[in-house]
Amino acid sequence: MAKKKRRVPDVLWRLFHNHARTLFETIKSLIPPLQTSAADCRCNGRGCLSCGGANSTAFILTPTDPPEYRKLLNHCFVVLDENAPALSVFQPQHRRSQFEIVRTTIEMMMSEHPTSSNLILHDYYKTSCPSSISALDLLTSEAWCLLLKRVGDVLMVYILRNFSIFLPLPQNKLHQVAGFPISDLCLTSSKRTALGSAGSGKRKTTDEMWSMSMKHLCSRLRITKEESPKETLTSGGDSCISKGSHSLAAGQVSSNHCLSSNRKRKRPNSWQRRRKRQLLATHEAHSLNPCRNSTEIEEPPSTLPHKIHTVGWCSCCLVFCNPLKDIDEVIISRNAMLYKLENCSTVFPRKHILNSLKHNSSGANNLFNEIFGSCGVTINGQISPCVHTTKCCCTRATCLYHSLIRMLEVLIRKSQCCRHLRLLEKHCPIPSLDEVLERVSFEDYQGNQSTVNPGAKDPKHSDELMGDSFSSETRERSEAQHSKIRPSVCYSLKKQVVSFIWAVCRNIVPPDLLGIPSNWRILTKNISRLIQMRRYEKFSFNQCLHKVKISRFPLLSGMFKDCGGIGALDVVKHKVLHCWIFWFFSYLVVPLVQANFYVTETEHENQEVLYYRKSIWNQVKAEGRASLNDQQFLELDVPSVSKILRNRAFGFSRARFRPKKNGLRILENLKAPSRIRVKLASQFSDLKKAYPMGKVKYEYFRSVNCALRDLHAVLKGVQVKEPVKLGSSVFNYNDVYNKLVPFLMNIKNGSATIPDAYIIVSDVAKAFDTINQDKLLTVMESIVSDEEYALEKSFQVVCTKRSLWVNQNLTLAHDNIIPSNAFRPLHHVFVKQERGRNVKKGELTFYLNEHIKRNVLLMDTKFYLQCLGIPQGSVISSLLCSFYYGYLENNLIFPFLEKVCKSGNGCEDELVEHMPKYLLLRLIDDFLFISTSRLQASSFFCRLRRGFHEFNCYMNEEKFGLNFDMNHLLGLRSNRLYAGDDGISFLRWSGLFVNCCTLEIQADYTRYLSTHLSSTQTVIWKGRPVRELKSKLCRYLRPKCHPIFFDSNINSAAVVRLNIYQAFLLCAMKFHCYISDLARIARLSTKSYFDVLETSLRHMKKRIKHIKKFTSEIPPIIEVEMGEIEWLGLIAYIRVLMRKQSRYRELLPLLKSKLMAVRYPESLSPALKYATDDIHSSTLWKIRY
Incomplete structure (x- = not known):
């Protein structure tokens, strides 16, 4: 079986496509044909590339080669320079060492091109810097030396001079060491290289049809005019519109020819053939009513410039001759209605166009231009009055243009006298x-689902639930x-918001612009979809037009009904409808929400957004402001703010409130730059007051996070070099795994079971908001101890789904810079690193002091100074918190635990010859303590309850969790202890379930119990839905594919398979939720569903294979077969989808047939039976999906 060709990494494929190849394939392509026989060769019959012939590749790579050499050939990618000369001489002999060849080649290139940007020269300059790894070091490894012996000096020099070389890094990442830097290549073209959009074979859109038909129409008229320039139309038989219709037919033929020129000729579709027959019949038997006088007039020009010279043209028709707005594939912006605090006395925001127009013909004409984009036409020449008869239109006006103008006048008048407050009170009353x-x-009740007692049953009826x-x-x-007011319950329901919006639309929009009553339901549903969108979902224009048809608008469907014309008029009608619907949603519906509701996301509703009436939100906000003083926030005036900002290079942050279940949380945006008015007088301290007339000048400041980049780089470097200063801090599952596995193996001591373990979980109450600022500065003095730090700047090209990004990372100079970046989840290429500047300790201390002691935030229109705690949105917030509590642990907690260990040796409960073993982990402010000593655990619990006054650190009483009883704490109530229907108890900690008896680790799914599962998703409505769904399912599985769930050092075989089964259960539920949302617009085929689920199965197997390569002190032990993974996934998908079998009648048989092909059901192992017993997954079956 032929070996599968290695896939080119995404970054290189985006840039070079097939030109990027492995080093092995490149060397094979460079080897010339057989030159000499083995007897005449210089190798004297020993065998080399010159005389090897067909076996030359076997000479390059042999089965006995070391792994590093094989990795170099198969995982190193190279790209040939397009200006490189051909290899003229091939001699496989080598006479010099690899070090001499690399150094000589670099020196020759430097002498030939001193200013070259080749990375091999760039790294050579840095050999004097001991903290950097140069290309000279990387290209002279043992693998390269062995390659030199195989290929010879000439070929090695050719590769070094003419190729871009990308060496492999861990986790399939790359490091460019030679060639033109691809980071500069990306920056030259664009910082974001967007992917080309597909879909060239689609049917032409209305905009393309419009442009093509008008272009062909003008060309036809120009030809006619050249042939008979003095020909006139003296009868009403033929008109410009009929000729336009006729020309459109030819235009359609040509457009179809253009579409099919690059593909096999095929028969036109039925709708094309039908339209062509209607067009021909119309041209032979009918003619449209004249749109101009029957007197002698000229033909329209060959093109449609902004100035149209006409004689006798009807003005209302010239409006539609101008190309209308191009609005297809447009996203309706929802950002305009998020976080808007402006209180409006009118139905629309203050600067809305409907508030500035007068309800007369002039105002209606301006609104017409705003909606349809026809303002670019300037009419020169004689304009004839409108001569449309009432037979052409079903409205009382004489033509479409005048009908629209009259309706827009009504729209302006009604919008300015709408009693929206009465409608708001009726449809969205205060709860x-x-x-x-x-x-x-x-x-x-939903909150209590995460603290179910052992054996508790889920209520079956919501009425019983509410009654209890x-x-x-x-x-x-x-x-x-x-x-x-409680923010989590005082919002308006989404159906109420939709009802209010539709009531206002019915009140101000003329009925003819809303269509017939059946169209009202369609518009209401589309408005409802817009309102129900989650935080990061996008509402496209196609969703606005969903099921909206011209036939449901009598104003458009009745135009020229008696004539039966289908040509350019159809395109005009489509464009008019599109422009109106786009304006209706973008400039009528969205501003209605913006003016009357405060729209925000919440912490307890995941991705859902809530709608608050402005009056209610003002009360919520007032109570939040009052609580700022309780949280040690000091209000500042503008002069005080100016004095603070004058002495530093960065500005202030903007803050807003975000509702949570039991109050409000302050969110600070420290990523955005800020500005403040220049020379503000003290009497203008309130930003709401009127400022002097004239041009306003601003002083601009850098963002806070931008100013803290150097400090962040230093703290990250200290984290890597001196982890002891962080105490028991962990930052991800990798850190938890690396500390948990050695502890478990230590307490097991070779046994299959573990001794009794006592577990405590706790959480610091308001950790970021209660940090003692003076104490934190004292702690950081011991952390930032050196007088000077050297920084390096590294460049990485990161490949996302749609573009290439060039990331510039500032890091502390040390040897491990490349491996530290090797675990990024995205595909990336490490390009180069440059020596940055040296930062003094005094500069770092100044920025830290300004950030902590003088953190200024702007809340609405008032400035505040934070006097206690640190901001949570800062780039260094988590590091500061970790160093702060790490200092507390090193100086108070660890000495206390050691003291308890020594004093506990004389107790009756403890064995004198054994010291207790314990493990303390802390994720920012969330503690996990495991000990083999009950005395030590109870003493530590009591110490935590007392708190640490010096650090202003106290635990949250409601978030304690213990797996043992304490007599004086019988009334302790905790939401950390969870027990499923199988009676097994767990302690919840940072997204993990810790088994109270066996210390096995499972994933915590209780956070999905409070809301519907669909609220955690973001549905992508555009693009390729199948590909997006595959990507979504793989992203759902990725966080659960970690060795902490599958390592046999931690979990038993049954729990390992249970973790796989539960991951697929959640994936299946999210699959159903995504399909249900997507079905509102599009439906996929059963084969597409099956392909998506198969992709997720393959992805899980691939991720578990990669776990074996996980780098840690103790390698993970993975004892699960690939067939078991597939069988568990199919069982999970079938059981979840069976509950929704009406939607998946065709999919379920395919899954069952694939399940039978796996052949595991006949002899199930006890581990598989345990994993698929749903009593062990009772938590997931309580999730609403």
Whole structure:
């Protein structure tokens, strides 16, 4: 069987396509044909590339070669320079060492091209810097030396001089060491190299049909005019529109020919043949009513410039001769309605066009130009009055143009006198006390799902649920808090928002612009889809037009109905409809939401957005502002802010409130630059007041995160070089795995079971907001201890789904810079690194002090100074928090634990000859403590409850979790302890389930219990839906494909397979939710569904294979077969989709037949039976999907 060709990495494929090849394939292509016989060769019969002939490739790579050499040949990619000369001489002999060849080649290139940008020269300059790895070091390894012996000096020099070389890094990443830097190549063209869009074979859009038909029409008229320039039309038989219709037919023929010129000739579609027959019949038997006088007039010009010279043309027809707005494939911007705080007295925002126009013909004409984009036409010459008869239109006006103008006048007048507040109160009333109690009780029940007692059953009926949860205690508590608005329950429902928007539209928009009543339902559904969009979903123009047809608009469908014309008029009608629908959604629906609602996402609703009436949000915001003083925020005036900003190079941050389940959270945006007015007088401290007339000048400041880049690089370097200063900090699953596995193997001590373990989980209450700023600065003085730090700048080309990015990373200079970046999830190529500047300790201390002690934030129109805690949106926030609590651990917690260990040796419960073993992990502010000593665990728990006054660090009482009983804490209530229907208890910690008895690790899915699963997704409506769905499912599985779930050092065989099964269960549920949302617009075939699920199965098997290459001190042990993975995935998909079998009647038989082909059901192992027993996955079956 032929060996599969190695796939070119995505970055190189985007840039070079097939020109990028492996080093082995390139060398084979450079070897010339057989030159001499083995007897005459210089190798004296020993065998080489010159006399090897067909066996020359076997001489390059042999079965006994070392792994590093094989990796170099098969995983190193090279690209030949397009200006490189051909290899003239081939001599496989070698006489010099690899080091001499590389150095000599570099020196020759430097003498020939001193200013060359070749990376091999760039790295050679850095050999004097001991912290950098140069190309000279990388290209003189043992693998390269062995390659030199095989290929000879001449070929090696040719490769070094004329090829871009990309060496392999861990995790299939690359490092460019020679050639023109691809980062400069990407920056030269664009910082984001967008992918070319597909779909060239699609049917022409309305815009293309319009442009083609008008172009062909003008060319036809020009030819006619040249042939008989004095020919006139004296009868109403033929008109410009009929000729336009006739020309459109020819235009369609030519357009179809253009579309099919590059493909096999085929028969036109039925709709094309039908349109052609109608067109011919219309041209022979009918003619349109004249749109101009029957007197002598000229033909229209050959082109349609901005100035149209006509004699006797009807003005209303000239409006539609101008190309209308190009709006196809446009995204309706939803950003305009997010986070808008402006209070409006009118139905639309203050600067909306409908508020600035007068309800007369002039205002209507301006609005017409705004909607349809016809303002570019200037009429020169004699304009004839409109002569359309009432037979041509079903409206009372004489033509389409005048009908639209009259309707737009009505729209302007009604929009300025609309009583929107009355409609808002009717359709979106303020929630009553009973509604608040109902929402509160429902939220309380959903929150209690994560703390189910062992053996508890899920209620089957929502009525019983509400009846049980809606207790007198809940009523008393809610009534007591009703005066204080709870943001999580005082929003307007989405169906109420849709009802209000449609009521306003019916009130101000003329009925003819909304179509017939059946079209109202369609528009309402499309508005509902816009309102129900999740945070990062995009609403395309095609979704606005979903099921909207011209036949449902009598204004358009009745135009020239008696004539039966189908030519250019059809295109005009489509364009008019498209322009109106686009404007309706973009400039009527969206501004309605913007003016009357505050739209924001929340923490407890995942990706869902909530709609608050502006009056209610103002009350919520006022209560949030009042709480700022309780959180040690000091209000500042503008002069004080100017004084702070005058002494530093960065500005302030903007903040807003985001609702959470029990209050508000402050979000600060430290990524955006800021500005402030120049020379502000003290009397203008309130930004709402009017400022003096004239040009306003601003002073601009860098963003906070941009100014902290050097400090961030230094702290990341300290994290790598001195991890002891971070205490028990972990930052991801890799860190947890690397600390957990050695601990488990230590306490097992070769046994299959572990001794009794005592577990505590806890969380610091308001960790970021309660940090003592002075204490933090004292701690950071010991962290940033050197007087000077050397920084390096590295460049990486990162390949995303749609583009190539050039990332510039600033890092602390040390030897491990390349491996530290080797675990990025995206495909990337490390290009080069340059020596940056040296940063003094005083500069770093100044920026740190300004950031912590003088953190200025702008909330609406007021400035505040943070006096306690640190901002959470900073690029160094997590590092500061980790160093702060790491210092606390090193100085207080670890000495305390060691003291308890020594004092516990004399206790009766402890064995004198054994010291207790313990493990402490902390993810930012979330603690996990495991100990083999009950005394040590209980003492540590008591110490945590007391808190640490010096650090202002206290634990959240509601987030404690223990797997053992303490007599004086019988009433302790925790949401960290969870028990499933199988009676197995777990402690929840940072997205993980820790088994209270066996310390096995499973994924925590309880966070999906509070809301519908679809609220966690972002559906992509454009592009290729099958490809997007495949990518989505792979991304769903990727976080669960970590060795912490599948390593036999941690989990038993049954739990390993249970983790695989549960990952597929969640993936199947998300698959159904995605398909359900996508079905509103498009439906995929059963084969597409099957291909998507097969892709997810292959992806899981591929990820688990790669786990074996995971780099750690103790390699993971993966004891699961690929067939078991596929069987578990199919079982999970079938069981989930069986609950929705009405949608998947055709898909389920395909999955079952594939399941039977796996041949595992006949003899199931105990591990597989345990994994597929749904009582062990009771948490997932409670998820609403």
